[in-house]
Amino acid sequence: MTAGERIAVVGAGLMGHGIAQVFACAGHPVDVFDESPQARASVLDRVRANLALLGEDESPVDRIAVHGSLEEAVEDADVVFEAAPEDLTLKQELFARMSRLAASETVLATNTSVMSVGAIAARARDPGRVLGTHWWNPPYLIPLVEVTQAEATRPETVERMMELLERAGKSPIHVRKDVPGFVGNRLQHALWREAFALVDAGVCDAETIDRVVKESFGLRLPVLGPMENADLIGLDLTLAVHEYVLPHLDRRPGPAPILRRHVAGGRLGMKTGRGFRTWTAAEAQAVRERLLAHLVGIARKDGPRPKEEQVR
Ligand SMILES: NC(=O)c1ccc[n+]([C@@H]2O[C@H](COP(=O)([O-])OP(=O)(O)OC[C@H]3O[C@@H](n4cnc5c(N)ncnc54)[C@H](O)[C@@H]3O)[C@@H](O)[C@H]2O)c1
Numbered sequence: 073m074t075a076g077e078r079i080a081v082v083g084a085g086l087m088g089h090g091i092a093q094v095f096a097c098a099g100h101p102v103d104v105f106d107e108s109p110q111a112r113a114s115v116l117d118r119v120r121a122n123l124a125l126l127g128e129d130e131s132p133v134d135r136i137a138v139h140g141s142l143e144e145a146v147e148d149a150d151v152v153f154e155a156a157p158e159d160l161t162l163k164q165e166l167f168a169r170m171s172r173l174a175a176s177e178t179v180l181a182t183n184t185s186v187m188s189v190g191a192i193a194a195r196a197r198d199p200g201r202v203l204g205t206h207w208w209n210p211p212y213l214i215p216l217v218e219v220t221q222a223e224a225t226r227p228e229t230v231e232r233m234m235e236l237l238e239r240a241g242k243s244p245i246h247v248r249k250d251v252p253g254f255v256g257n258r259l260q261h262a263l264w265r266e267a268f269a270l271v272d273a274g275v276c277d278a279e280t281i282d283r284v285v286k287e288s289f290g291l292r293l294p295v296l297g298p299m300e301n302a303d304l305i306g307l308d309l310t311l312a313v314h315e316y317v318l319p320h321l322d323r324r325p326g327p328a329p330i331l332r333r334h335v336a337g338g339r340l341g342m343k344t345g346r347g348f349r350t351w352t353a354a355e356a357q358a359v360r361e362r363l364l365a366h367l368v369g370i371a372r373k374d375g376p377r378p379k380e381e382q383v384r
Pocket residue numbers: 082083084085086087088105106107108111154155156157158159162166183184185186206207208209
């Protein structure tokens with residue numbers, strides 16, 4: 073059965089194939105375009121492998137059609153999700169083209185992680201129907217999607233997107249201003265900035281940072297967000313802590329020197345065998361498997377699974 077809006081996904085890499093999977097599983101017809109023949113050839117198998125990992129039926133794959141041209145993929149779409157590489161010029165060009173190839177009422181969404189949605193839409197015809205949808209990896213396991221309203225985005229474009237994502241079993245939040253990094257990545261990278269600064273200053277090593285997070289406040293995070301936590305301990309105490317400690321936190325405007333040194337030295341992390349720490353191929357694989365098993369476990373326990381009958 074197929075039902076609901078026709079979805080197009082442009083860029084079928086790590087994120088795009090997972091976004092296509094979410095909508096196919098929710099009963100939508102999905103059209104996929106990727107400029108790479110290898111990506112096009114492998115996308116359905118990658119979705120099948122994800123479904124097998126989840127122990128789910130493979131039949132949603134039949135709702136995904138792979139196309140060799142952008143025009144074919146977007147011409148009949150109600151909603152387009154762009155998940156091409158994080159390059160402003162490339163995305164601007166894609167939105168200029170997609171906004172001419174798709175129908176005038178088609179909603180156009182970018183999966184940019186940090187870039188300005190308004191800048192990406194700068195050359196689009198009618199930027200009022202362009203918005204950000206920042207999915208998290210893997211899109212079929214992480215519920216949250218940040219829906220960003222740029223200055224020109226019409227409120228009804230946001231409403232349509234929020235409603236579509238909810239029906240597909242996701243947990244959309246409305247980001248009311250088009251700020252770099254939106255909400256999730258600003259929070260995440262504020263933590264990383266301080267972590268890198270502590271290691272750079274010799275306060276502790278990289279392994280210790282990870283232990284501190286995983287064995288202390290990280291344990292509370294799934295059930296207690298920072299705003300709830302502040303209210304829980306009391307805002308008077310929070311104010312006192314901030315008066316004392318904030319002047320000591322890293323406030324440099326650019327990346328940490330230690331990060332620049334590692335990158336300049338070719339120490340790029342697991343892919344080169346060394347980053348903040350050294351990694352054998354087996355250790356790196358074990359981290360990936362541990363993460364996936366953890367996320368699959370959560371999804372099986374209480375993850376919202378899209379139901380076909382929820383789709384109009
Ligand atoms: N990887 C993540 O964890 C993550 C998380 C959230 C958001 N994002 C964002 O999602 C987007 C995609 O990231 P990814 O990790 O899936 O990248 P990726 O490199 O895995 O996939 C990008 C795909 O786009 C294709 N492509 C390149 N140029 C294209 C074009 N002109 N038209 C159509 N397809 C084209 C590539 O062949 C590739 O298959 C980026 O904007 C990224 O910042 C990534």
